[in-house]
Amino acid sequence: MRDVVVIGAGLAGLTAALRLARAGRSVTLVARGVGGLSLAQGTIDILGYTPERVLRPLDAVAAVPPEHPYAGLGPDAVAAAVTWLRDELGSELLVGDPAVNLHLPTALGALRPTALAQPSMVAADARGGLTYAVVGVRQLKDFPADLVAGNLARSTAPDGGPLGATAAWVDLPARPGEADPSGLTYARSLDDAAFADRFAVAVRDAAGAGDVVLLPGVLGVRPGAGRRLAELIGRPVAEVPLLPPSVPGLRLADALRARVAAAGVRILLGSAVTGFTADGDRVATVTVAAAGGPRALAASDFVYAPGGFESGALAVDSRGAIAETVFGLPLTAADAAGLVGPRYWAPHPLFEVGVRTDAAGRPVAGDKVVHPNLYVAGGILAGPEPWREKSGDGIAVATAVRAAAMIEGGAR
Amino acid sequence: MRRLAADVVVVGGGSTGAGVVRDAAMRGYTAVLVDRSDLAQGTTGRFHGLLHSGGRYVVSDPGSATECARENAVLSRIQAPAIERTGGLFVSVPGDDPGYGDRFLAGAAATGVPAREIPVAEALRREPRLNRGISRAIEVEDASVDGWQLVWGAVNSARAYGAKVLTYHPVTRIDIADGRVRAVHCHDQRRDEEVVIECAFVLNCAGPWAGRITDLAGLPPVPVIPGRGIMIALNHRVVNTVVNRLIYPTDGDILVPVHTVSVIGTTDVKESDPDHLPIPAAEVQQMLDAGERLIPGFRRARAVHAWAGSRPLIRDDRVAADDTRHMSRGMAVVDHLTRDGVAGLLTIGGGKLTTYRLMAEHIVDAMGDQRGERRPCRTADEEIPYAEGSRHYVVTHRLADREADRLDDQIVCECELMSRRMFTDLLHREPLATLDDLRRQLRLGMGPCQGGFCAGRAAGIAVTERVVDAERATGLLRLFLKNRWIGLWPILYGAQVRQTALDHWLYAGTLDIEHLPTPDQEVVR
Known part of the structure; x- marks a missing residue:
């Protein structure tokens, strides 16, 4: 009992x-x-x-x-x-103020209101004048960088100001010969520091203009990978949640x-x-x-x-x-x-x-x-x-x- | 304005029009097919997928039975990749008159429809989910057919013979002068341009919409009566053989395994407008009850989609006008020269997908008669080339394909095993297509999740491939989801409720699709 x-x-x-x-x-x-x-x-x-x-x-x-x-x-x-x-x-794992919504880009390029978010996401909070460098990964089919950037660029921030966005791609298999990994598989690879470093270099070299580098939401199964990536990339980084299995949700x-x-x-x-x-x-x-x-x-x-x-x-x-x-x-x-x-x-x-x-x-x-x-x-x-x-x-x-x-x- | 010229304009891109344009082109006529939307978007895309053995008609309509048996063999030869040789069974379930089986066998012998009674135990061995109480089982040569593949095959063959195919070109006017057809006017909706096709003949293959075409020519009404039927697809194959009730044809008596699903059909209700075909809740219940009689537990299986199609029947004074099932299924060619004194216009009605090739032969023959010449029909003799080769369809073929390319390609639609390359190849060939247009050739979004995972991917790929911009891609995605819903909400029960709730979580919740920048105008094509 x-x-x-x-x-x-x-x-x-x-x-x-x-x-x-x-x-x-x-x-x-x-x-x-x-x-x-x-x-x-x-x-x-x-x-x-x-x-x-x-x-x-x-x-x-x-x-x-x-x-x-x-x-x-x-x-x-x-x-x-x-x-x-x-x-x-x-x-x-969670930051933010319950009294104030964040407005975070989705994997279609909408601005989704939410109260608390993971620290790896909040740099994307939309405000007038912000520009996004959206970077897709060829191996991840659920983050369509061009569509995301296109929709963000034609959106207005909640404060009424304009937004800008560019799109770019990196082509980096997490495991050799793997064309179609789930986000979770890719995230597991990014928990490995050596692969995360290679990923950061590829993103840094590929990313277009933009204040914040927007990446698919696979930045490690464990919390914390986003911060290190931002240091290596040299710009604020934000990850965008994908379709299930959702790594941030996990x-x-x-x-x-x-x-x-x-x-x-x-x-x-x-x-x-x-x-x-x-x-x-x-x-x-x-x-x-x-x-x-x-x-x-x-x-x-x-x-x-x-x-x-x-x-x-x-x-x-x-x-x-x-x-x-x-x-x-x-x-x-x-x-x-x-x-x-x-x-x-x-x-x-x-x-x-x-x-x-x-x-x-x-x-x-x-x-x-x-x-x-x-x-x-x-x-x-x-x-x-x-x-x-x-x-x-x-x-x-x-x-x-x-x-x-x-x-x-x-x-x- | 664009001007074209042809010997013949075929109106309607369903199976009949596709057969006609191929036949005309093979006989050496210059031919143009026009359709107001995409190919096979009307009746041809909204049936149960049955390629008749003729069994269904051996008692009620012997002429149709013989035609079906012959055409079944012809199409299986010339369009094998569109056809799966499932075989068929006619079974007596409890309550059915077992004596009907004798009339059936006699009718089959008389009409030349191959049929053979098999022991009940053998039928149950082949189809273990069948009602254990069946008392008779007769084996026939039913098959399942993909109407879209059938039409695209015929149209591609027609193109190879020089025909032109113009989709999203609704007819706006047919010019008649001095008792003769002179030209067809269309509106190219995607370029917003008028197109005039000078021609001596118009073959009206618009099916349930045929009366609208003759209206545009200013002729007295052609009495086409749309007979609506609803179909429901389950998310898997509850049978691998076509299963029919061994009774005089009625509602809900056919269960067809086609691709990864099984389809139960159908009802038959007279309608006035083929553009607005409801899927009434009472008819859904009727189909589920009918399914339950064939396959106990049918109601607990998962339904993924429902649709309604419209039979293109031409009124026949021999039966009551509201009894569309028993009107002649035999095709009827209306010669507007004898009927209305206008040369160069023929309308075809009735018939069925199984006999589409034969219908085409008849109407092109009738055109030849008016022209005073008889060029021989060759459509039954020549195989239609398909990329898949000339083997019959097997349901596992995509599994084999994905096994082969799994290390260098992605699967965009997991339910239907559609690869990224399949999608991008067709996308580049059909850059003006909607996602639904692509779906009809690729089965994108037709499985259990009904686009929940693949539709957004497809929209994203179309932008990455530089075929559309983000605004149109978003509009196409919205249109696709809206159209899927038409066939979802009428059967929203059981496991599909769970799936739908998940899909709403994904699109409205995670992706917040409702708050993308709103378009000035929704994309409709």
Whole structure:
């Protein structure tokens, strides 16, 4: 019997497990996969669009509508949670001010607002007059330097000033004869100092004009390679997150998972939670599909942070029924009919469907708490499409911190 | 304005038009094919991929059955790389009248369609996912065919015989003077230029749009009735053989393994506008139910895309006007000289992709009759050259290709194993193409992720190759994603919901595509 079982290994699950373990609770973290961080961009978003571009995210959090996941938290709690994460991971991994958004180029050349970023990224924060020397690597197909530079050059910085960009390429296989490595493979090579030096020389020689050298987001699996590259290249360097596997995302995941393990959390990855047993209205155990057969994990409290539709925690069957797949929790809609439509660029209300909670983060059916010892966090919560408003990380961290605090405080 | 001259202008770049332009060119006529968009973008690109053995028609339409059987053999010989010899089965599932099988076998014998009853156990051995309750199984020579490869092959052959092909050239007017066709006016949309083609003959192969072409010639309406059918593709092959219900033709009775997917089809609903073909939720459910009867568990398989196509049927007074399935599938050539007193204009309707070559033969023969000459048709005799050689398609061919070039080329579309070189070669040949135009030849973005990973890469490569600038590349990417969505949202259930959420995370989330500088006008072609 543990104090707490946390379900999910993404930003929310890792945050909740770490907070609870640090508070002295015995914690088991169980997840089907390895969490969503390595699919994401490796920065911490709070709120990027409302739908206008947000410059001061905490101010925007204060103004969200009442059904938004942030509404029950408030800007102070969001700021405290995100600041805790930044300080916990340290300035090797996360820098920035939760009150002010950065605007970082993407691998299509858009300027993406985010609150905290890795130190290897922030030199690219867009401001009027800044020019980028975009450098692609021929071996990496997910960083189209010409398209990135072309789009940046026709963009305006959030302060209204112009931006400039040039594009160039280096042709440098990380391993001889390897034409099509993943970003992760290339990043592993850049952890090797000798290869990183060769890479820096190639970039230095190839890069065109520009204040900041913009590189694909593969600058080492371990933090810190960006700084050394900047010294060798002789200009500020910024890396741009790529499609999965995301190396910056993996850095955050690795660092958090290491802290969770060091705090004494028992970690069961590759173990899907398939169901639960109840004792009255309390959750007694969750059933885990472990090697050798199903196994019940008992705990006093449970934190459910499995993600949303992208993880399969929320699912739609072939007749359009929407369901939460482990606890059968009530959702804001039960039928997908009419929630997706023909217009791609329009909102897709299906992806706003999720779980609603009380002020403590416990799922509710109407006004009634479903299970008094079950707390939810992260992407399973109902709310605007997080990818559009760039709010997923802030919601994950803040709701995970809330769940941990409620358990620590003995909320019943 | 540009002026051209030709013996014949073929209107419509679907399978019929492609067959006609090849046939006309091989008979020594100077020919120009025009289409309002890309080749094979209408009905030819929106079917289930079945190359009929004729089995489907042995009871309901014996004439079509015989034609299909013959043309199946011809196309398998002259266009082998576009065709996979999957073989086909007709099976009686529980509830079907097993006695229909006897009528089927008798019809097959009478129409010359090769068919052979096999033991149920043998059918289940070949296709283990089939309903275990089937009571009869008849083997036929169905195959699957890539409509785009078929059309591009025919068109390339036509070009080799001197034909010209003008895509994105909608017809704006057909000049008629003194009872004769004189010229076709088109608008070159990509250069924004008027093109006038002087000609003595116009062969109207516009399929469901044929009535619009005769309208442009100022003729009385040609009664074309679009019969809409929807298709759903699963992300893998649940069968490797074409599977048909052994019943009188109805909805949802065919499952076709084509490339890496399997396609269930289809419905048949009368429509008024072939440009706006819905994919109604009720018909999606109907297809899933039909799939479930053939393959138990079908609803739990992953659907990746749906589409609707429009049959180009010409009204036949012998059946009720709303019963499009039972109108003659036999082709009908409308001679506007006898019908409307205008020489030099022929319209063809009906038919099916399997008989496209034969349809072309008939309409070019009819043109010869009007000209008072008979040049022999040679299209069945000569193999169409393909880069892939003359072997039949096999689903694993790209795997072999990528094994061979994996150390010196990149895979841009992992789902469909499309290499960077495949993409750049075609891009340089078709620099004005949209990503969808390239997709139809390369299968870019047609697999499970529906462009989630490859579409942005393709747009980026097009800029690096100096074929387009960043603004157009961004517009092309937006257009591609928007078009993929048309076939995605109607089947958004099961695992594809997860995929779609991930794709949204990538494009809207990580890449923030919605906040690239907005174009003055969205790219549409």
